[in-house]
Amino acid sequence: MSITSFELKTYLDSLLRTNEIADYCPNGLQVEGSSRVQKIVTGVTASQALIDAAIAKGADTLLVHHGYFWKGESQPIVGMKKRRIASLLANDINLFAYHLPLDVHAELGNNRQLGELIGASDITAAANAKPSGVVMHGKLESEHTTASLQQKLSEVLKRSVLAEGDSSAPISTVAWCTGGGQNFIEQAAELGVDAFVTGEVSEQTIHTAREMGIVFFAAGHHATERYGVKALGEHLHSHFDIDVEFIDIDNPA
Template identity: 45%
Template sequence: MNTTTRQELLAAFDKLLQPERFKDYGPNGLQVEGKTQVRRVISGVTASRALIEAAIDAQADAIFVHHGLFWRGQDGRVTGWKKQRLALLLAHDISLFAYHLPLDAHPQLGNNAQLGLRLGLTASNCFSEQDLGFLGGRSDGGSFATASDLALHVKNTLKRPVTLVGVGHAAIKKIAWCSGGAQGYFEPAIAAGADAFITGEISEPQAHLARETGVTFIACGHHASERYGAPALASHVAAQFGLHHQFIEIDNPA
């Protein structure tokens, strides 16, 4: 097993994800500085205390996540849960790398690309700002006979219940998707001509839009739609340096 430096690892993540391209809700990159040398990298969806504790048990030198510790508009005081998480990272000298929108958008290793891969979807182009929303269809060129067929496919693939609203189209061919809390991209997906839109969450307005426009809306869970990008990208970078990598799944019903 090889080692690399924290800065070399950061440079590799930044080169792939290009965080400078994005207007985001928090800092992308190195959020907590740990030891200089890195041998073991743990990836996960969110920098929760459960993930940090599991990473400590796995003797991690660095953690790579989609949801980090710091967000715009958040109370900046280091108390309560934030103090507990930071204390664990600092006590064990573990670096925390977090990339939010850049990890969603990466065309091969990001959350949207990896979600599409698992659902058997291929993107032909992006339909929203910052290249976050993907638009395409089935990789085999076919279609889903009904919205219910597509919803069942998503449910079986991700192994969790989904919310389905709107069954207007007789066949679903043109599909838009964006992982996480991207319900606000439903209207751009409709404008792009999608027959269906897949994301993690649904809010009250989207149910009405789905019924009124005939465009299917499928919510498959925020966590469930974003658990593939972090391990794909961290594994890719770890392999470049010959590092040990492990993805740790912390279940989340949201």
């Protein structure tokens, strides 16, 4: 089966509500390639390694969470940026990228997917963090300690996880924000949950966790954001009956 790139763009922009969510980059079709879409490769970041993998797979479309043209980045298309875009253009590959709209989607988003992965129930978007869905919270299926939740996160995300807090502290409620969401720790603490999970950590995050009495986990930016774009690709496969393949480019960050 195949669809047009315009059909795909229209569907994704509507599904992910791109016109409703302010972001730091353009969401949607960033680089135009083939007008027909038959093979989609999905991945976290449009790195050269992922582009090369998409080329090797014969893909005409690349769908990612982290694309290009970020606010504040250098505008000239030179060096690494030139090589990446040249590879896409030379192989007639569309690049679709969805950042915050994919983070916050109520069913397919990174946050929803991470919540399900860690076994949370009663998943709800935090009202004190915008855009809606950028922080979610819920109850764990079974009570954990800091140490046991750290172990669970390490197992499901397949990487080491930093934990700050009493290793024996009981945890039954948790908030989370995938990726670089450490600055939402105060909003998480205001929810009254036992713990906050995100991808990255800053120096001041540890002091905030200690002083606000919330257990903190940094589980990796890449590791916590694999699952939204993977779920989105699976949805497209089911909806359009089109060939979609997720490729995970290893990244320890």
